[in-house]
Amino acid sequence: MKSGFVCLVGSPNVGKSTIVNTLVRKKVSIVSDKPQTTRHRINVILNLPDAQVVFVDTPGLHKPFHKLGKYLVKIAINSLEGNDLLLFVISAEGIRKSDKIVANRIESIDVPFIGVVNKCDLKREQTIKEIENMFTSMKGCVDVQRLSAIKKTGIEELTDKILNYLPESLAYYPKEALTDRPLTFMVSEIVREKIYEFTSQELPYSSAVMIDHMEETDKLMKIWATILVERDSQKPIIIGKGGKMIKKIGTLAREDVERLVDKHVFLSLHVKVKSRWTENDKTLNELFEGEIE
Numbered sequence: 001m002k003s004g005f006v007c008l009v010g011s012p013n014v015g016k017s018t019i020v021n022t023l024v025r026k027k028v029s030i031v032s033d034k035p036q037t038t039r040h041r042i043n044v045i046l047n048l049p050d051a052q053v054v055f056v057d058t059p060g061l062h063k064p065f066h067k068l069g070k071y072l073v074k075i076a077i078n079s080l081e082g083n084d085l086l087l088f089v090i091s092a093e094g095i096r097k098s099d100k101i102v103a104n105r106i107e108s109i110d111v112p113f114i115g116v117v118n119k120c121d122l123k124r125e126q127t128i129k130e131i132e133n134m135f136t137s138m139k140g141c142v143d144v145q146r147l148s149a150i151k152k153t154g155i156e157e158l159t160d161k162i163l164n165y166l167p168e169s170l171a172y173y174p175k176e177a178l179t180d181r182p183l184t185f186m187v188s189e190i191v192r193e194k195i196y197e198f199t200s201q202e203l204p205y206s207s208a209v210m211i212d213h214m215e216e217t218d219k220l221m222k223i224w225a226t227i228l229v230e231r232d233s234q235k236p237i238i239i240g241k242g243g244k245m246i247k248k249i250g251t252l253a254r255e256d257v258e259r260l261v262d263k264h265v266f267l268s269l270h271v272k273v274k275s276r277w278t279e280n281d282k283t284l285n286e287l288f289e290g291e292i293e
């Protein structure tokens with residue numbers, strides 16, 4: 001049996017979380033078109049007949065512009081070492097300055113990596129070749145792979161290549177496990193994904209979701225959660241006209257949670273203003289408990 005940890009690294013928005021979901025064929029890590037959607041490290045588990053691959057999805061590495069951003073970069077950096085393999089992901093849209101910063105990080109540690117060019121459906125042959133050349137010239141590069149996580153091309157080839165670099169080892173998690181995270185975490189992430197989807201500008205970055213209480217019976221799961229925002233003016237946006245927005249967020253989040261837990265879900269959301277929580281160490285420590293050294 002082969003088993004090991006494979007960490008996805010790259011700039012924000014290159015498609016890391018989408019790749020993880022495609023690799024395990026289930027939506028576990030949240031995705032949006034806005035950078036810095038992934039705030040936490042999450043282990044997403046692929047169980048194969050003779051192997052267990054633990055994918056570590058991280059927030060992207062980027063230049064932090066507020067305290068929350070600094071926490072995200074710390075989580076991404078802390079996640080690099082101690083893996084059996086890295087997947088260094090760059091988008092076929094082109095090499096950005098932040099990709100070069102990531103490259104330096106990767107070369108400074110002693111873990112092999114597969115260079116992944118994602119979004120190849122955009123068909124930028126010249127750029128794709130440039131990215132592949134950059135990968136193969138780097139220290140630690142063991143292979144390259146072209147991918148479209150959206151169109152699901154290159155996924156099987158990538159899985160096979162990954163298995164080549166995993167050590168013989170017993171499984172780290174039970175066979176039926178999909179993630180290392182508790183359900184409370186998954187639910188708050190799903191609600192956050194809907195906020196990212198339906199609100200714009202600074203609102204996604206000003207909000208966080210905390211689970212207040214959960215009750216479970218055989219047929220029903222009841223969840224009460226609070227959406228934190230930073231300013232009074234943001235509360236009516238999340239609630240929407242006549243409560244329309246919060247209803248939409250709640251309904252779609254409930255449906256996703258139902259798919260995840262396979263039972264009926266009751267989800268109650270309420271909104272609370274907590275001024276400048278993105279700069280507040282106490283709140284940040286609570287949100288990122290166990291993820292920051």
Ligand SMILES: Nc1nc2c(ncn2[C@@H]2O[C@H](COP(=O)(O)OP(=O)(O)O)[C@@H](O)[C@H]2O)c(=O)[nH]1
Pocket residue numbers: 010011012013014015016017018019030031032033034035036037038060118119120121122147148149150151
């Ligand atoms: N065209 C295209 N878009 C993609 C692909 N993979 C991801 N995306 C989009 O890129 C955006 C960022 O994806 P996400 O997985 O959240 O990126 P992350 O920040 O690196 O985790 C989303 O809008 C995705 O739908 C792909 O293969 N092709």
Ligand SMILES: [Mg+2]
Pocket residue numbers: 016017018030031037038057058059
């Ligand atoms: Mg992500």
